[in-house]
Amino acid sequence: MNAQKWHGHATSLAVVGCTALALTVTGTTAQAHSPADPARQTLPAKDGWASYGTGTTGGSAADAAHVYTVTTWAGFKAALADGGSAPKIIKVKGTIDAVSEGCDAFAAPGYDFDAYLAAYAPETWGLDTDLSAEPDDSPEGLRRASAANQDQAIKANIPANTTIIGVGRHAGFKGASLQIKGVDNVIVRNLGFESPIDCFPQWDPTDGSQGNWNSEYDTAVVYGSTHVWLDHNTFTDGSHPDSAAPTYFGMLYQQHDGELDVVRGSNYVTASWNVFTEHDKTILIGNSDSESTAAGDRGKLKVTFHHNLFSNLVERAPRVRFGQVDSYNNHFVADGDYSYSFGVGKESQLVAEHNAFTLPKGISAAKVLKRWNVSPVTAADNHVNGKPVDLIAVHNAEIPAETLESGAGWTPTLRTKVDPVKAVPGIVGARAGAGKLR
Numbered sequence: 001m002n003a004q005k006w007h008g009h010a011t012s013l014a015v016v017g018c019t020a021l022a023l024t025v026t027g028t029t030a031q032a033h034s035p036a037d038p039a040r041q042t043l044p045a046k047d048g049w050a051s052y053g054t055g056t057t058g059g060s061a062a063d064a065a066h067v068y069t070v071t072t073w074a075g076f077k078a079a080l081a082d083g084g085s086a087p088k089i090i091k092v093k094g095t096i097d098a099v100s101e102g103c104d105a106f107a108a109p110g111y112d113f114d115a116y117l118a119a120y121a122p123e124t125w126g127l128d129t130d131l132s133a134e135p136d137d138s139p140e141g142l143r144r145a146s147a148a149n150q151d152q153a154i155k156a157n158i159p160a161n162t163t164i165i166g167v168g169r170h171a172g173f174k175g176a177s178l179q180i181k182g183v184d185n186v187i188v189r190n191l192g193f194e195s196p197i198d199c200f201p202q203w204d205p206t207d208g209s210q211g212n213w214n215s216e217y218d219t220a221v222v223y224g225s226t227h228v229w230l231d232h233n234t235f236t237d238g239s240h241p242d243s244a245a246p247t248y249f250g251m252l253y254q255q256h257d258g259e260l261d262v263v264r265g266s267n268y269v270t271a272s273w274n275v276f277t278e279h280d281k282t283i284l285i286g287n288s289d290s291e292s293t294a295a296g297d298r299g300k301l302k303v304t305f306h307h308n309l310f311s312n313l314v315e316r317a318p319r320v321r322f323g324q325v326d327s328y329n330n331h332f333v334a335d336g337d338y339s340y341s342f343g344v345g346k347e348s349q350l351v352a353e354h355n356a357f358t359l360p361k362g363i364s365a366a367k368v369l370k371r372w373n374v375s376p377v378t379a380a381d382n383h384v385n386g387k388p389v390d391l392i393a394v395h396n397a398e399i400p401a402e403t404l405e406s407g408a409g410w411t412p413t414l415r416t417k418v419d420p421v422k423a424v425p426g427i428v429g430a431r432a433g434a435g436k437l438r
Contacts, residue, residue, distance in 0.1 A: 037166050038189065038437055039067075039089045043229045046268030046414050048304025056227040056270070058163035058187030061232040062087040063290045069167070073098045073176070077156055085160040085183070091189060092164065092171045099175035101327045103199035106153065108145035109150055111200075115139050120203050122249055127205045141200075147200040147216070154196055154217065155179050158186055166190035169435030174238070176368070181223040189231045192434040193219045194238035195279065197255040203248075212251055218258040222266045224255045224296075234275040234434040235259040241278055256280065262303055262323075263287040265296040269303040275433035277311040286321030289346045289373070304414065309425065310341065319343030319372070326351045326412040329419050331428040332368070333358045340370035341380065344377055349408040351378040356424040358385060365389045366398035378408040391413075 043056040050056040054429035061064070066088040079090045116139040118124070120131065134140035154176055156365055158164070162181040172192030180186050207213040219235055222228050237256060245253050261284040262269050276282055286297050301323025310317040311333040318325065320343060321400040332341050332355065342352055346378055357368060365384040368391050369377065379391040392404050419427055431438070 023277065032130045039091060039163060043187070044416060047229075047416050048272065048306060048414050049268045049324075050227050050229045050304070050415055051271035051304040052227075052302070054185075055159075056185055056187060056229045056268075058185060058229070059087040059089040059161055060187075061125065061161075062089045062163075062203065067091070069093055070096070071228065072096060073100070080156060080159060080162070087161040089163045089165070091167050092173070093167045095170065095172050095174060095192070096176070097174045098156075098177075098198070099199075103150075103197075106146050106149040106199055108142045108149065108399060110137075111142040111146050111169060112139070116143060116203075117248060120205070122211060125205060127209075127211055128203055129140055131199070143200050147198070147202075150199050151216070157181060158188075159183060161185045163187040163189070164191065166192070166434060174232070176219075177217045178220040179223065180221065180225045180226060180228055184226045186225065186227070186266065187229045187231070188220065188233060189229075189433055190233065190437040192234045192236075192261075194236060195219050195240070195256050195259060196242050198257070199255075200215060201253060201255055210251060211249060213248070213254045215254050215257050217256075218261045220260050221258075222260075222269055224260045224264045224266060226267045228266070229271045230260070230269075230271045230274060232432070232434060232437040233275045234280070235277070236275070237278045242280055254280075258282060258284055260318075261285075261287060262301060264293070265300045266362045267300040267302050270386075271303070271305050271308060273307045273428075273432045273436070275309045275311065276313060276317065277309070278313075280314040282310070282313050282316045283318035284316060284321075285318050285323045285325055285348075286345065289321065294322065294346070301325070304412075306415070307419075307428050307432060309333070309428050313338070313341075315339040315341075315370070316343055317341045319345055319370075320348040320350050321345040322347045324349045324351075324410055326415070328352075328354045328412075328415065329421075329424050329428070331356045331358070331425045331432075334360060334363055336360060336363075337365065338363055341368050342377075344369060344371045344373065344375050344404065346373040346375065346376075348373075348375040349410055351408050351410070351412055352377070352382065352391070353378065353380045354421050354424070355382045356421055356428075357382065357389075358425065364394070364398060365391060366395045368402060369395045371395075371399075371402040371404055374405065376405045376407050378406070381421060382420055383424075387423070388421075
């Protein structure tokens with residue numbers, strides 16, 4: 001089998017059945033219930049959209065039977081499944097690899113990547129017909145079956161009323177996809193995430209003028225869920241950056257999707273003190289312009305980003321559709337691959353204030369905002385390389401074909417402390433990311 005030739009990153013189909021796991025129940029003490037215990041902490045009042053209404057408490061009310069320490073992927077999944085939606089705390093110790101046996105562990109019998117390349121090369125297949133009608137025994141059919149194996153193995157469904165928290169400075173996941181789907185009240189803190197790779201990207205000959213490779217698996221996706229707090233996490237491509245990926249058919253063999261997506265009517269999300277780094281398509285708020293999707297997204301997708309570090313990213317930090325998104329006191333550090341930070345999408349109401357941008361020589365501040373659709377934006381008190389810059393004015397002056405309108409039409413009120421912009425790079429650099437939870 002030749003499921004994936006260029007790396008040894010892996011996963012195990014067997015782990016799902018290994019319920020004899022490293023799963024322990026830890027006793028509850030008076031100290032454990034104290035707010036000083038990070039596992040029992042709840043989102044502070046007025047700390048972004050996730051504090052709205054009932055607020056976000058995660059599993060802070062968990063009893064002794066529903067506090068777990070896990071060290072394996074099987075143990076983590078078992079803890080998630082235990083007790084349904086009763087409040088639970090899951091403490092992650094060390095780095096848990098969801099793909100420890102390699103991509104070949106997922107490959108369906110008969111799947112061969114070389115045969116896939118030979119069958120669908122543009123000079124053989126052309127660029128006019130997609131692969132959706134290919135039968136199950138074709139190279140594309142075997143790829144679909146292999147992808148389904150990976151999908152089942154690396155996705156973890158997070159129940160309502162759950163706190164997932166890393167223990168110490170070096171806890172996290174490699175190759176996992178957290179699915180916060182159709183639930184309320186979830187906290188994810190102090191974890192390092194190495195983005196999952198898609199072992200079996202699909203070639204779409206009809207995607208663009210030259211065809212394209214399309215991949216699955218967000219590191220974390222908030223789908224139809226409410227009251228979610230993501231705090232002091234680090235999201236990165238880690239040992240599998242796009243720069244190390246090969247090209248096939250003249251196109252990058254793309255194996256990454258998003259680091260964080262908030263989609264399908266999700267609402268009341270706060271992302272604070274995280275690091276998002278070394279990635280291309282980083283964050284989506286709303287995943288489609290289609291009217292069928294819009295019906296469930298209008299009036300929702302309310303998300304706050306504050307005190308995050310967005311470093312060495314290409315785009316989508318975030319790209320916004322529909323939602324009222326508040327982004328303040330974040331630090332954006334670009335490199336030569338930079339495309340844009342804020343994507344202004346359909347019916348979005350983005351407020352981007354008190355942020356700091358560090359751009360390399362030759363990268364204009366006009367690129368910070370990218371207009372996908374005509375939607376109003378509030379962008380006040382932002383600094384670029386230490387100096388105040390009117391991001392809308394500079395964008396409109398340099399990119400007049402994509403004029404932006406000022407004034408998002410709402411004023412955020414769910415903020416705790418707003419730091420002076422000049423202090424943001426130092427504050428965020430010292431305190432954001434996994435292992436820095438106080």
